[in-house]
Structures are given as structure tokens and as C-alpha cells.
Amino acid sequence: MSTNSVSPAAFLVANQAKVVARLTDKYSTERKLEFDKLNEPVLWAKNVDDINLLVKMFMLDENIKVDFLSDLTAYDNEDGEDGDKRFVLVYQLYSLELHTRIRLKCLVGLTEQANTITDLFLGANWLEREVYDMYGITFKKHPNLRRILMDERFSGFPLRKEYPIKQRQPFNDNIRLHMGANPLQVNTHTPQEEK
Amino acid sequence: MSSFFNDKDSQQSNDFYNPNVLINLGPSHPAMHGTLRVMCRINGETIEDAACEIGYLHRAIEKLGEDKTYHQWMVYTDRLNYCSALNNNIAYAMAVENIMNITPTERCQYIRVICMELSRIIDHIICVAINALDLGAMTVFWLLYHWREEAYTMIESMCGMRLTTTYARIGGMSYDLPDNFSERLWKFCEEFPKALDEVEGLLTSNRIWIDRTKGVGVITKEDALKFSLTGPTLRASGIDHDLRRDRPYYMYPDLDFDVVVGSNGDVYDRYLVRLEEMKQSVRILQQCNKRIPNGPLWVDDKRVHIPDKLEVYTKMEVLIHHFKIFMEGIDVPKGEAFTCVEGPNGELGFYIVSRGGPKAWRMRVKSPSFMLFQGFEASIKGGKIPDAVAHLGSVNIIAGELDR
Numbered sequence: 001m002s003t004n005s006v007s008p009a010a011f012l013v014a015n016q017a018k019v020v021a022r023l024t025d026k027y028s029t030e031r032k033l034e035f036d037k038l039n040e041p042v043l044w045a046k047n048v049d050d051i052n053l054l055v056k057m058f059m060l061d062e063n064i065k066v067d068f069l070s071d072l073t074a075y076d077n078e079d080g081e082d083g084d085k086r087f088v089l090v091y092q093l094y095s096l097e098l099h100t101r102i103r104l105k106c107l108v109g110l111t112e113q114a115n116t117i118t119d120l121f122l123g124a125n126w127l128e129r130e131v132y133d134m135y136g137i138t139f140k141k142h143p144n145l146r147r148i149l150m151d152e153r154f155s156g157f158p159l160r161k162e163y164p165i166k167q168r169q170p171f172n173d174n175i176r177l178h179m180g181a182n183p184l185q186v187n188t189h190t191p192q193e194e195k
Numbered sequence: 196m197s198s199f200f201n202d203k204d205s206q207q208s209n210d211f212y213n214p215n216v217l218i219n220l221g222p223s224h225p226a227m228h229g230t231l232r233v234m235c236r237i238n239g240e241t242i243e244d245a246a247c248e249i250g251y252l253h254r255a256i257e258k259l260g261e262d263k264t265y266h267q268w269m270v271y272t273d274r275l276n277y278c279s280a281l282n283n284n285i286a287y288a289m290a291v292e293n294i295m296n297i298t299p300t301e302r303c304q305y306i307r308v309i310c311m312e313l314s315r316i317i318d319h320i321i322c323v324a325i326n327a328l329d330l331g332a333m334t335v336f337w338l339l340y341h342w343r344e345e346a347y348t349m350i351e352s353m354c355g356m357r358l359t360t361t362y363a364r365i366g367g368m369s370y371d372l373p374d375n376f377s378e379r380l381w382k383f384c385e386e387f388p389k390a391l392d393e394v395e396g397l398l399t400s401n402r403i404w405i406d407r408t409k410g411v412g413v414i415t416k417e418d419a420l421k422f423s424l425t426g427p428t429l430r431a432s433g434i435d436h437d438l439r440r441d442r443p444y445y446m447y448p449d450l451d452f453d454v455v456v457g458s459n460g461d462v463y464d465r466y467l468v469r470l471e472e473m474k475q476s477v478r479i480l481q482q483c484n485k486r487i488p489n490g491p492l493w494v495d496d497k498r499v500h501i502p503d504k505l506e507v508y509t510k511m512e513v514l515i516h517h518f519k520i521f522m523e524g525i526d527v528p529k530g531e532a533f534t535c536v537e538g539p540n541g542e543l544g545f546y547i548v549s550r551g552g553p554k555a556w557r558m559r560v561k562s563p564s565f566m567l568f569q570g571f572e573a574s575i576k577g578g579k580i581p582d583a584v585a586h587l588g589s590v591n592i593i594a595g596e597l598d599r
Contacts, residue, residue: 009443037294037532069423070535075548075557090546092533092561096420096434099441103533123423126569134257149250149598158258165255165262 008099015098016040022063023102027054036103045106048114051091054104055120058093066102068094069117072127074135077107078161086110087135091117108137116142134159215243218580222251228325228587229594231568233575240579247572252598260558264524265291265365268558273359275560276596278321279314279539281350284363289444290534290545291365294527297494303367304445305487309380310353310362311536312476312483316387317346318539318591319427319469319476326466326588327398330407335394342387349379365525366499371492377484384481391473398466408462412586414574415460422570425563426541428590431468432460438537449486452479462589499525524553538563540591562596 006014016039023033023041032044045051058066070092077088085107093102108114116139117124128139129148136157139145147154153171156163218235221227230251236244256271263271272283285307292299299307320343327335347357352373354362362369398404414424419432429436437454439447455471457464493500501520506513529551535544541563548557567590575583 007448008440009448012442037296037530038534040533042531068420070542071533071544071546071559071561073546073557073559073561075559079550081550090559092544092546096436101533121423122421122573123566123569126565130565147250149253151250158255159261161261163258165258 012099015095015100019064019095019098019100019102022061026061027057040101040103042103042105045104048089048106048108048112051089051104051106052115052117052120055091055093055117058102059120064100064102065095065097066093068096069121069123069127070094070101072117072124072131074108074131074137076135076159076161083107085112087137089114089131089137113138113140115140118143133157136160220580220583222248228592229597231587231592231594231597233572233583235575235580235583237580242575242578242580242583245572245575245583247568249568250598252594254599256599257558257560260555260560262554264553265527265555266520266524268555269363269365270359270361273361274595275562275599276318276538276540276543276564276593277358278593279318280358280360281310281314281362282318282536282538282543284360285311286534286536286538286543287545288363288365289536290532290547291525291527293532293534294530294547294549295365295496295498295525297366297496297499299367299445300491300494301446302488302490303492303494305483306368306372306492307363308446308450309480309483309487310350312479313346313350315539316473316476317343319473320346322539322588322591323394323466323469326462326585326591327404329584329588330404332398332401332404335397338390338394338397342383342390345383345387349376349383352376352379364499364501366496367493367501372487377487380480380484384477384484388474388477391470395470399470405463407581407585408466408589410459411462411582412574412578412589413459413461414570418570418574419460422573423566424541424570425566426538427455427465427468427472428460428541428567428570430455431457431464433458438535438542442535444536446483446486450479450482452476462585465589526553527551527555533561535561540564540567540593540596560596560599562599564592564594564597568592568597 020041023043027043031046034042036042045054058064072091074087074089077083077086082088087108089106089108091104093104114137116128126148128142129145131137132145133147133150134157151171154169216237218237220235221232222230232248234246234248235242259271260268269284269287272287273280275283320339324336324339350360351357354360354370414432416432416434419429419434433456435454435456440454452475455468455475457468502513502517507517527549529549531548533544533546535542543563544561546559546561547555550556571587571590575586
């Protein structure tokens with residue numbers, strides 16, 4: 001934590017400089033390092049396997065000390081602005097001790113599988129499910145990869161650019177109950193079974 | 196009879212003493228605060244496994260963010276955390292301003308801090324009052340909701356709306372503060388803490404309250420970190436993290452306030468943290484009320500400044516400018532930013548990827564409730580059903596923000 005003599009803002013600026021120096025020094029030789037509009041570092045991972053390696057390294061690195069996953073999301077790179085692959089995975093990492101943020105990005109192809117980081121951050125579980133739900137990016141070794149916000153019977157991936165905004169998919173309300181990660185046999189009565 | 200036993204489900208339906216019973220909480224149950232649903236496998240009254248089902252309030256807000264102009268999308272932010280709409284408005288305006296490299300004027304920043312702290316108070320009032328109501332303490336609800344009403348009336352005088360405020364604008368606010376606002380805020384800051392003291396007298400050392408909340412719904416430090424929880428829930432678990440202090444924005448570095456940190460991470464600590472945070476918010480409000488400067492509300496930036504109505508009706512150029520802002524939208528340059536504020540429930544972030552033009556390429560809302568609900572799913576296991584209800588009330592999950 002910051003000491004009383006240094007204001008939090010100054011503490012943050014000093015740490016940010018330290019982290020950026022470390023990133024340029026050690027991580028950016030083979031990878032692209034960018035800065036966003038807030039001057040925060042954005043590091044592009046080489047491939048999907050590189051993400052897990054980088055997150056692990058950031059967590060162990062004394063100068064970066066990432067210990068918190070702020071957000072995990074993706075966006076559609078349909079126009080090819082960021083590279084030749086279809087999607088970009090975005091990891092927002094935070095250090096509770098240094099108060100610094102690092103954004104990790106990676107290009108993922110349409111049929112490519114990413115690796116789960118639930119072994120490092122349990123909170124990634126639902127976030128990865130949401131990415132799968134919205135974009136159809138699958139994660140290897142994810143404990144429970146199924147739709148989270150949309151209905152299970154929904155077809156298509158709504159946040160892909162080609163999904164029309166007004167394409168609605170109405171469903172009736174009679175769905176099977178399910179127990180999520182550890183399903184048990186349940187005797188629920190569903191009308192579909194009747195006929 | 197035989198056909199009944201030959202049924203594929205007969206093993207379960209026949210077994211009356213089956214220890215594994217499924218119980219469905221929600222999505223429309225008064226204790227489930229909105230459209231939350233939990234499937235619990237219970238043994239006796241103990242929850243052995245739980246699975247949360249979300250998405251009942253999914254309105255494709257992120258998809259709409261890619262379809263509406265930056266300015267139009269402001270109204271959707273009200274519908275995220277509808278208990279503290281002001282906070283969402285301002286966080287979103289801040290996110291767009293960050294991409295456009297705009298710093299609001301000092302008066303605007305003070306107004307925004309006042310709004311955010313007022314909405315924090317409202318949100319915490321809802322959380323504490325409803326949590327107490329769920330556990331049977333109705334007086335607290337009446338006491339606190341009077342002040343929530345007062346705060347809403349103040350907000351109404353600021354922007355003409357109570358719940359869905361849409362108060363912020365990119366580069367400024369839709370209206371300046373009303374004339375008598377300072378006195379009203381002053382009165383609120385004087386009298387609201389008395390109600391808090393009363394609530395404290397009713398609950399903090401109340402035997403029934405302590406029995407129902409202490410050691411209930413414990414989220415350990417490690418769990419809170421693993422599940423990326425933020426806000427009062429994280430602080431109640433003993434982690435000193437507050438974006439207002441750690442990554443200061445607006446006038447927060449100049450304001451004097453304490454970050455409230457609990458130790459046990461149970462329902463009781465979360466209640467105490469929220470109560471104290473309301474007092475700290477009142478402190479911030481008092482300081483802002485004293486210091487708020489006169490001066491321009493809007494930034495002097497042609498790209499975003501919405502012209503005065505009087506000018507729009509009298510000058511041709513201004514009319515065209517007004518028309519262009521509303522019909523075409525604001526041209527936001529290419530770039531991206533992840534802007535987080537300390538919302539009432541935790542870190543509220545807007546990750547905007549702009550490829551130029553009036554619409555965002557990707558509008559991501561990082562909502563605290565999403566992570567909180569995930570942590571909730573894991574930490575109710577092993578507890579009792581009434582404890583789960585107490586736990587749910589104390590983390591204050593707002594379905595609008597959870598499902599987006």
C-alpha cells in the first residue's frame with residue numbers, strides 16, 4: 001500500500017512507469033506493445049497459448065505483480081483492423097498492490113480454441129462462458145462451458161457483427177431444469193416428453 | 196404400478212428419503228431481488244450444491260451499444276444498475292471523454308462527484324434496508340427509505356427524473372444545479388447521519404441481527420480475490436481496495452474520506468462497511484458542497500458541446516450544429532480505453548473500442564454484480580437456505596447490471 005508521504009496519484013504514476021519499463025524490457029521483444037487513450041499498456045500475445053504463459057509470468061513478476069482479473073472479454077475483428085484473425089480476446093489485469101492495469105490481447109481465429117484461465121482466476125469461469133455465449137469462442141479445459149446469458153436453445157452468437165440486431169428467437173417457457181456444473185438425474189416433467 | 200417402477204426416473208421419484216432434493220429459488224421470488232435464480236441441491240436444510248441461472252433480464256445492451264450513437268446510448272446506462280443510475284451515467288460519460296481526451300470543467304467534476312456519492316448512498320440504503328427487511332427488521336426499511344426518497348427528490352430537482360436520470364452528457368451535464376440545491380444538500384447531510392445512527396442503534400448490537408448475520412455468508416480474503424469481487428464486498432473481506440483512492444479520478448484526490456475495510460467478510464461486516472461508507476459519502480458531499488466553484492458547466496469543445504436551447508432557436512449555425520450532434524452523433528476518434536469507477540457495488544468499467552465515427556465498435560460493460568453473483572454461487576454451498584437469502588441481500592446484486 002502507498003505510504004502516507006506519497007499521494008496515491010503519484011504512487012500510481014511511479015508504478016505505471018515501472019510496469020511499462022518492465023514490459024518494454026522483458027515482454028515486448030517478440031510481442032507488440034501499445035498504449036491506449038489513457039496511456040495504459042496493451043500487450044498483444046503471440047498466440048492463444050501465450051496468454052496463459054503471460055498471465056502466469058505477470059503474476060510471478062516482482063515488478064508487475066498482477067493478482068486480480070478485472071475483466072475478460074472479446075471483440076469482433078471482422079474488418080481486420082487489428083490483424084487477420086476474426087476475434088480479439090481481451091484480458092484486463094490489475095495489481096492490487098501497485099494499482100496498475102495491464103491489458104492483454106490476443107487474436108483468435110474463427111475455429112481456434114483458446115485456453116481457459118480458470119486455473120489462475122476462478123472468476124474467469126463466467127466471463128469465459130459469456131465470451132463463448134456472445135462470440136462462440138471456445139475455451140479448452142473450461143469446467144462448464146455453456147451459454148450463460150442467452151437461452152440454451154438460442155442459435156448463433158449475438159455479438160458477432162453479422163448477427164442482425166433485430167433477429168429475435170422466441171422460445172416457449174418449458175425448458176428442462178438443469179444443475180449446472182455437476183448435473184444430477186432429476187425427474188422433471190417436461191411437455192416435450194409427453195408425445 | 197409396474198410401469199411406474201420401470202420408468203427411467205423411478206429411482207428418484209420412488210425414493211422418498213432421497214437426501215438430494217432440488218429446490219428452485221427465483222427467478223420471481225420476493226427474496227431473490229429481481230430476476231435471479233438459484234437451483235440448490237439441499238440435504239435437509241443445508242445447500243450442498245448450487246447453480247445460478249442468469250440472463251432473465253438480458254436486453255442486449257452491449258449489442259445496442261454498437262448500434263446506437265454514443266449520445267443515444269446514455270439512456271441505456273440508466274438501466275444497468277437502476278438503483279444508482281447517476282453513477283452509470285457519469286462513468287459512461289467519463290469513458291467516452293477519456294477516448295476523446297476531454298477533461299470536464301471543475302464545476303462539472305464537483306457536480307459529478309456529488310451525484311456519484313448521492314447514488315452511492317441510495318444504493319447502500321437499498322442494500323442495507325432490504326437486507327434487514329429480508330431478515331425481518333422492518334423498521335430499518337421505513338427509517339432509511341425516507342432518506343432515499345429525500346435523495347431522489349434532490350435528484351429530481353437536478354435533472355427532472357428520479358430513477359432513470361440520464362443526467363450526464365459527454366463533456367458536461369444536461370442541467371446545472373437548481374438554485375436551492377446547496378441548502379437542500381446541506382440539510383440532507385445534517386439529518387441523514389442521524390437516521391444512520393438510529394439504524395445503528397437498532398441493528399449493530401441487536402442480538403437477533405447478530406445471530407442472523409455474524410459468520411453467515413463468509414467470503415474469505417482468498418475467495419474474494421479469486422472471484423474478482425470488488426466494492427464493499429471485497430472490502431468487507433479485509434482487502435483495502437478503493438478506486439476512488441487508488442486510481443483517483445475527478446476531485447477525489449482533494450477530498451478527505453476514509454476507505455472502510457472489514458475483516459471477516461460475513462454479512463455483518465458487509466452491513467457495517469456499507470453503513471460506514473454512507474457516512475463517508477456524507478463527508479464527501481459536505482466538502483463538495485462547500486467547495487463547488489462557479490464557472491462553466493460545459494467543456495469548451497465544439498465536438499461535444501450541446502448548444503443552449505435559446506441559441507438553437509435563434510441562430511441558424513447553432514441549429515445546424517445541434518442537429519448534427521443529435522442526428523449524426525459525436526465523432527469519436529479511433530482508439531480504446533477501459534475506464535473504471537468505484538460504483539456502489541464495486542468496480543464499474545466501460546471498455547470502449549472505437550474505430551472512429553459516431554458509434555462504438557465494441558461497448559463492454561464490466562459490471563460488479565456479474566462477479567459478485569459468481570462468488571455468491573460458490574460461497575452459499577454448505578450454508579442454510581435462509582443464510583443464502585441473507586447473503587444475497589448483503590452483496591446487493593442488481594439484475595439489470597448482471598444481465599445487461
